Amino acid sequence: MSIFVDENTKVVYQGLTGSQGRYYGLLNKEYGTQVVAGTNPKKAGTDVEGIPIFATVADAMEATGATASCIFIPAPGVKGAVLEAAEAGIEFIVAITEGVPAHDEAYFFNKLRNDFPNTRLLGPNCPGIISPGKCNIGITAGHIAKAGGPVGIVSRSGTLTYQALYELKEKGIGVTTCVGIGGDPVPGTSFIDCLAAFEADPETKAVMMIGEIGGSAEEEAAEFIKANMSKPVTSYVAGVTAPPGKKMGHAGAIVSGGKGTAQAKMEALADAGVKVGQNPTEAGELMAEIVANL
Amino acid sequence: MDLLEYQGKQFFAQYGIPVSDGEATDNVDDAVAIAERVGYPVVVKAQVHTGGRGKAGGVKLAENADEARMHASNILGLDIKGHVVKTIWVEIASDIAEEYYASFTLDRSAKQHLGMLSAEGGVEIETVAEENPDAIAKIHVDPTVGLTEDQCRAWVEAANLNPDATDGAVDILMKLYNAYVEGDADLVEINPLILKPTGEVHALDAKVSLDGNATYEHPDYTKYDATQPRDEREEAAHAKGLQYVGLDGSVGVIANGAGLAMSTVDVVNQVGGKPANFLDIGGGANADVMSGAMEVINNDPAVKAIFINIFGGITRGEEVANGIIEAMNRVTIDAPIVIRLDGTNANEGRAILEPHLSDSLMMETTMLDAARKAVELADSQANG
Structure with a gap:
């Protein structure tokens, strides 16, 4: 099994007619994802290589039965796009777009939590989600992942996620689902959401978690792992040597007021029984050892 | 984007938050002219992206034009922890009865806005948080609801400020929240927020950090680009x-x-x-x-x-x-x-x-x- 998405997930792409949306939407379709519709209020009735375009998400859902959406709309439109999808009844929203203002993110996170508790948001500023062999929503290169499990991956970083998928594939290890939660201050889906889903998924036997500096999401995940996870977890946290007060590329990756250091995160995870690698390769090797002993 | 104090004060002023009358300049003659205009005593303050300005000699009180000239020429060009002072802010000095602390920022764990208010202002808030955490009154604000005046008043009362400061503090904090949200700030902080002997509440300092992702909503933020601390x-x-x-x-x-x-x-x-x-x-x-x-x-x-x-x-x-x-x-x-x-x-x-x-x-x-x-x-x- 996989978490959040599988071969039956029908996806509408908000922004399919834009250059990024078109490029990745078609790549996702080629991978095997059920890309059933796109939206653009000005281009309703047209199509992108046979994928029908509707004016609204609600129209697309009614015509195609889509339950998930993927957002490639430029940053100023993301707040409206997320709310439109939630109001239409989409259950799983993947927002790829980077550069969304933090106040917008805080607003739609709380709006969904208050009014649309059955809608899950992933992102913004994330690579998306892939259940290898079944469904790929977002910008991950599908062929770098091996299907079938037993490992689940959750990550705050894009390229480090690809690195992890690729290293596991090289070692002959498959992945149930790989979730990129993104590097922004208010991610729609947290480490804990994914860890809980992996714990409940019978085909996932072990979890790899890739964190980075900033905030306290890794520390909170460590507490959750200690209290609730029976499955083994390996981890890597990027930014050990990041200087305080400097944002390291991601809006969320900053050490401020002595908080959010990689060292503190690694210690909290090790305390919770997680095997922590000093670099991505070592985390992959630790996972290979775990898988060999399953 | 981190603002210098004077930029933060100008940002606050746009949202109706009372700040001291003053102006920024990069030269001594203008500093004296500003001092003459706002009236003595004045405070001459170094504008740099680092703390500890006072200890480094970057904040001085001037009673007259000669002192204003002396302080301005000493502070301009001063090296404070590797930051060379290019700009100074000259403002009218304030009488202070009490010093408080107030801020809004995002609580990434709670995923809501966090307001912090303390009767122990004028010192590092991290020190207060460590030594006397109960001295900081905290409030979480749901961004879809916003800060209500009732909520704000209860928060101010919980912080045990001087009762004379209550109305003024509620007024400033409502405006500060508005500046934080409307201005797409990552952080707005007033330390110290002062109560004057005459009963007014007033922002004596300004620390503002703006969200670089929101510049498309605020085209004027490009003006802060030139003063970002970059080598x-x-x-x-x-x-x-x-x-x-x-x-x-x-x-x-x-x-x-x-x-x-x-x-x-x-x-x-x-x-x-x-x-x-x-x-x-x-x-x-x-x-x-x-x-x-x-x-x-x-x-x-x-x-x-x-x-x-x-x-x-x-x-x-x-x-x-x-x-x-x-x-x-x-x-x-x-x-x-x-x-x-x-x-x-x-x-x-x-x-x-x-x-x-x-x-x-x-x-x-x-x-x-x-x-x-x-x-x-x-x-x-x-x-x-």
């Missing part, structure tokens, strides 16, 4: 639109993706080297971006070796390899380069690089080996 290298990288952070080592780092770039910096440290920078060139790695990145790294005299760490996802290894070779044709690089290329079509990419390999362009297959090689080269260059 020469960071300025050059910023002009090219690169995600660059200057560090103080000798191994130049170029990687794609923020996480991989951070990880590359970490690995260089782990094998005993010192990275010269963090540089994320983003998902693709075409010749334009790559040559821009190489130029920035090459202009850093401290760089003795360069480590290019690229993982191909959607971008294939061949494209990355061609981008690197094209970039090397455009920019003359002084330091030796070590490349690690992995991911999609890594073998095809490596085959393209193969004929170009030399003492100044080397290739390793793993991140650790490449880091070791780059560090070894940097050390031998530094010693030779």
Whole structure:
């Protein structure tokens, strides 16, 4: 099994007619994802290589039965796009777009939590989600992942996620689902959401978690792992040597007021029984050892 | 984007928050003219992106024009923790009865806005938080609801300010929340927020950090660009639109993706080297971006070796390899380069690089080996 998405997930792409949306939407379709519709209020009735375009998400859902959406709309439109999808009844929203203002993110996170508790948001500023062999929503290169499990991956970083998928594939290890939660201050889906889903998924036997500096999401995940996870977890946290007060590329990756250091995160995870690698390769090797002993 | 105090005060003033009458300047004559206009006594304050200005002699009280001139000329050009003072702010001095602390920021754990208010202002809030956490009244605000006046009043009462300050504090905090939300700020902080003997509540300092992602909603924020704390290298990288952070080592780092770039910096440290920078060139790695990145790294005299760490996802290894070779044709690089290329079509990419390999362009297959090689080269260059 996989978490959040599988071969039956029908996806509408908000922004399919834009250059990024078109490029990745078609790549996702080629991978095997059920890309059933796109939206653009000005281009309703047209199509992108046979994928029908509707004016609204609600129209697309009614015509195609889509339950998930993927957002490639430029940053100023993301707040409206997320709310439109939630109001239409989409259950799983993947927002790829980077550069969304933090106040917008805080607003739609709380709006969904208050009014649309059955809608899950992933992102913004994330690579998306892939259940290898079944469904790929977002910008991950599908062929770098091996299907079938037993490992689940959750990550705050894009390229480090690809690195992890690729290293596991090289070692002959498959992945149930790989979730990129993104590097922004208010991610729609947290480490804990994914860890809980992996714990409940019978085909996932072990979890790899890739964190980075900033905030306290890794520390909170460590507490959750200690209290609730029976499955083994390996981890890597990027930014050990990041200087305080400097944002390291991601809006969320900053050490401020002595908080959010990689060292503190690694210690909290090790305390919770997680095997922590000093670099991505070592985390992959630790996972290979775990898988060999399953 | 971090604002200087005077920019923060002007930002506050736009939202109706009372600040002291004053002006910023970069020269002594203007400083005296401003002092004459606002009336003595005045405070002359260094405008730098660092704390501890008072201790460094960057904040002085002037009773007359001679003192204003003396302080202004002493403070301009002063070096405060490596920040040279280019701008000073001259404002009318305030009488202070009590000093408080107030701020709004995002609580990333609760995923709501967090307001903090304390009767113990004028000192580092981190110190108060450690020594007397009960002295800080906290409030969470749901961004979909906003801060209501009733909620705000209850919060002010919980902070045990002087009762004379209650109405003024409620008024300022409502305006401060509005400035925080409408202005797309990451942080708004007033320390100290003062109660004057005459009963008014007033912002005596301003610390504001704005969300760089929200500039499309606030085109005027480009004016803060020039005063961001960047060194020469960071300025050059910023002009090219690169995600660059200057560090103080000798191994130049170029990687794609923020996480991989951070990880590359970490690995260089782990094998005993010192990275010269963090540089994320983003998902693709075409010749334009790559040559821009190489130029920035090459202009850093401290760089003795360069480590290019690229993982191909959607971008294939061949494209990355061609981008690197094209970039090397455009920019003359002084330091030796070590490349690690992995991911999609890594073998095809490596085959393209193969004929170009030399003492100044080397290739390793793993991140650790490449880091070791780059560090070894940097050390031998530094010693030779």
